Amino acid sequence: MSANSVSQREAEVLALLGAHLSNAQIAGRLHISVRTVENHVSSLLRKHGVADRRALAALADRPHDALPPLGQIAGMPTWRTGFIGRAHERDAVLGLLQPRGLVTLAGPGGVGKTRLAAVVAEAAAPEFPLGGAFVDLVPVRDGQVAGAVARVLGVGESPGQSLEDAVAYALGQTRRLLILDNCEHALDSVAALADRVLSRCPGVTVLATSRERLGVPGERVVPISPLPLASDVEALFADRVAEVDPGWDGAAAPGTGPSQPAEPAIVAEICARLDGMPLAIELAAARYGSLGAEGLLAALDDALRLLAGSRHPDERHRSLRAVIGWSHDLLDADERALFSRLAVFSGAFDLDAACRVAPFASRSAVANVLGRLVDKSLVARGRGAGSWRLLETVRAYAMDRLEASGDLDEVRDLHLGWAADTAHELAGNLDGQWRDRFDAVCDDLRAALRNAPPGPGVVPHRLARSLGLLAYARRLVSEALEHFKEAARRAPTASAAAADLRTAAQAVYAVGLAHGAFDLLVESAARAESAGDHDAQAIALAQAVVTARRFTSGFPDPIPGARLRELLDRATAAGDPGDPVVSAQLAAATAWCPRPPRTAPDPSLAHAAVAAARLCGDPVLIGAALDLPGTPALHAGRFREACEIARERLALVELMNRRHPAAAAEILDSFHNAWLCALAAGDLLAALSTAERIACDELLGAHPYRPAGKLIPPLVLLGRFDEALEHAEPMWQAWRRSGMPIAAWLSPAASAIALAHGLRGDHASYRLWRNRAERALGTDAPAPARDAMVFAAFVDARVAVDAGAAEGAPSLITRAFAGSPTAWPAAYARAAAAELAVLAGSPDPDRHLIAAAETVGENDWATACLLRARGRLHGDRAAVEESLREWSRLDARFERDRTSRLCR
DSSP states (O other): OOGGGSOHHHHHHHHHHHTTOOHHHHHHHHTOOHHHHHHHHHHHHHHHTOSSHHHHHHHHTSOSSSSOSTTOEETOOOOSSOOOSOHHHHHHHHHHOOTTOEEEEEOOTTSSHHHHHHHHHHHHGGGOTTOEEEEEOTTOOTTOHHHHHHHHHTOOOBTTBOHHHHHHHHHTTSOEEEEEEOOGGGHHHHHHHHHHHHHHOTTEEEEEEESSOOOOTTOEEEEOOOOOTTTHHHHHHHHHHHHHOTTOOOOSSOOOSTTSOOOHHHHHHHHHHTTTOHHHHHHHHTTHHHHHHHHHHHHHHHHHHHTTTOOOSOHHHHHHHHHHHHHHHTSOHHHHHHHHHGGGOSSOEEHHHHHHTOTTSOHHHHHHHHHHHHHTTSSEEOSSTTEEEOOHHHHHHHHHHHHHHTOHHHHHHHHHHHHHHHHHHHHTTTTSSOHHHHHHHHHHHHHHHHTSOSSOOHHHHHHHHHHHHHHHHTTOHHHHHHHHHHHHHHOSSHHHHHHHHHHHHHHHTTTSOHHHHHHHHHHHHHHHHHTTOHHHHHHHHHHHHHHHHHOGGGOSSOOOHHHHHHHHHHHHHHSOTTSHHHHHHHHHHHHHSOOTTOOSOOHHHHHHHHHHHHHHTOHHHHHHHHHHHHHHHHHTTOHHHHHHHHHHHHHHHTTSOTTSGGGHHHHHHHHHHHHHHHHHTTOHHHHHHHHHHHHHOTTTTTSSSHHHHHHHHHHHHTTOHHHHHHHHHHHHHHHHHTTOOOOTTHHHHHHHHHHHHHHTTOHHHHHHHHHHHHHHHOSSOOTTHHHHHHHHHHHHHHHHHHHTOOTTHHHHHHHHHOSOTTSTTHHHHHHHHHHHHHHTTOSOHHHHHHHHHHHHTTOHHHHHHHHHHHHHHHTOHHHHHHHHHHHHHHTOHHHHHHHHHHTO
């Protein structure tokens, strides 16, 4: 069984077992009793089918979820220097870190907010047993904040789930710390995400750093001021000087030259001139080794005097800018040239990237200059090996110098070329080690595209297309969709634009409703037609027709048949029937869009479409074509035939490229269809196996409540009530937190939970979940609600059978027999109703048995139920024993136990 089948608390225990903690240590970490830990360990042993704690610890090492290892803050920056001062602020912030709380460290740039946040996180780690995430938002723009957090957490979007929801789901209900660093340039997005996380994750604490408050209700703001003079600030200066000048000993004896102790009064004066700003002090200290204390003070006097007339409202920014400018003025020509060009990188960069924006210098020369800039504290080492970055305040100054030089456009072009080449290389290596590299450069790739000259162009088009593929593979699906649309806008030819729009349409299935794909396909066809690419035009139009007829739930209003037939005629006229792919696409569209009076796919045309798809050998095309005979079989009640087709489609999924949007629709539909067909056929173990695969799937399983909706019905029908109930409340609460959209497919899961409670005799919980099942349908329920209502009727009838309730039986029986006899829940409902008719002493129970028999033959669970009903009516022990054998074969434990009582 997958780890997705365990409760949130059990997942915490499993993680702590992986860290080799004892039961007592786990109890202390999670604030629960040792006995409770023992119970959780026993449950985990049973669920995972392993023998001992060692095996559980090994399981914990697997990537069950995307969050960082136990107790670690993912993305936490590191420093080579010590932390000085701020004890009062650190303690104050620690005292404010409460569950569902937001604390913002507010202060000017360069005051040390990021460093303090990291120190606080380290000190607070014991209070956050499952760790959290530290997210640097410097290179992030408005609208991409959730994506930045998702990257650090290692999560992505899934169908029907936004990145914001994915982040909230990943953080969960337990104690975790989320640090959002440098929020000031994306306040609206940061505030919206923080508010969503805090409202949905009661155990999460958010710590933010910003130049201004976020404005979220309940926010606690801690002002961070410059270090106080005559204390911590001089200690910081001394510590940083010691880092760069081994001769420094901080003694009080007077001295003026490098490597000599400085007069304390001079040090105090230097710190005062820099207003106690930590970044300014670190930049100045980097020059102590060459100038000494008095030389440093004299140079600072000159630099600060230049800005004496500045109108900046915050004098601390004047002094910081002055010391950066002074450091810049001391650079030689090579250092200045590279320093300003590095401003185009919004995040970390490596040596190759730096060389691309400085083509006038050799690789060794760039490496040498980079080292000198690091020594002078104008460039900082990045978090990864072989990477560097500019602090944001320093980068802003460097950008000013780049603009003043007149080289900005040239350097941005070089940056764009580097980004396009990097993205193209990564997109071509999606089967290799690409993910960490993409995470490191993605913000710069986005920035390069954003800063590219407007209009079509080969280089920005290549970047946009590659970014779309990378974002999709990283499961940033909404972002990928926008990149593909941008690629179409940037395309140098109409044919390329048509291809990008088709890819965008394919991505829609992983994030939105099918009508969005339909519109993009029609637009793609128009671009292909203008390019004279008639085969591409035919394929896009054919796919648009199939989309409208196959995925009807994705259209608020159905596309008129006349419009679809007109599109099909245009596709047929445009495409080359001798091309195998064009032929397969046209065959599928022709089968899905039959001529009047026929409304359903023509069986002969369906088989022709499957044959045409098989000739292409494309698993995506074959899987889509197989839906042509599969869907009518399911709707006609031929569940065994539908299951056979569904199994073939599911096998084809293993051959599809999951990292490309072209497979999205087939992966989603194949899994759902296989699960539904198995459930309709009463093959509950197959339905459960498919549901577990859905829960583990990277594209489907991250959704906060849909996988549970697939797991619960087969678990309940198998009699595994405890396992089903573990998913119930988390599923329901996640649905509520999502804004409670209409979810007809969620209703059967809620009804199944009601069934579990009803069969256990907990009538209060039974009524609660029956009401919830109705709430999931909403007041204006879509067409699938009919099936959900039939399943609810089955639940009521089955609970009445177990309770021996004759009162109200006629009404329950009528409800259970209502609706189409071929709908997937009909066999369950009619078999249970027939058994209720027998137990309630209905006037003509044989009539109900005969009527049910016409339906249940394709459903194993219903067949076993009807055998038991016949045995009860006629006192036929052989029929009851045959029913018992069927329950045992199905592994339906509750029904087997109930039936065995009748054989005694």
